[in-house]
Amino acid sequence: MKANSIFSSTRSDNEDSWMSVSDLMTGLMMVFLLIAILLTKTASDKFENVSEAVYEWDDSENKIYEALYYQFKDDLEAWNADIIKKTLTIRFKSPDVLFDVGEAELKPHFEKILYDFVPRYV
Numbered sequence: 001m002k003a004n005s006i007f008s009s010t011r012s013d014n015e016d017s018w019m020s021v022s023d024l025m026t027g028l029m030m031v032f033l034l035i036a037i038l039l040t041k042t043a044s045d046k047f048e049n050v051s052e053a054v055y056e057w058d059d060s061e062n063k064i065y066e067a068l069y070y071q072f073k074d075d076l077e078a079w080n081a082d083i084i085k086k087t088l089t090i091r092f093k094s095p096d097v098l099f100d101v102g103e104a105e106l107k108p109h110f111e112k113i114l115y116d117f118v119p120r121y122v
Contacts, residue, residue, distance in 0.1 A: 064088055071120055079113050090121070 065085050072090065076082065080094045092098060098110050106114070 061088060068121075072117075075116070079117070090117075 065083065065088060068083050068088065068090070072081075072083065079092060080097065081090055081092045083090050092110075092113075097107060097113075099106060
């Protein structure tokens with residue numbers, strides 16, 4: 001059987017073959033449409049999960065910052081320290097209070113600060 005006779009537009013005995021091919025193509029299109037819809041749904045679900053995780057992370061960061069600020073707000077000025085909200089770190093701004101120049105041992109004043117700071121921070 002020749003391809004011209006299967007796909008011809010004239011009426012003949014091969015008209016049933018043409019319908020089979022078009023039904024097959026319609027079925028394939030429906031399968032690909034179903035796959036596209038399923039992939040879109042899966043991507044949408046993943047996006048929602050990621051969005052929820054980002055929201056929870058941001059909320060947790062804010063709660064940690066608020067807890068740190070509440071715990072140390074009265075001492076930050078005396079210690080010459082800041083709480084950095086973006087990194088959730090506490091930075092002591094006066095290096096001359098920490099160590100003597102060329103020394104590895106903490107100054108007694110800073111030791112007192114650390115004895116007060118560490119248990120509350122943990």
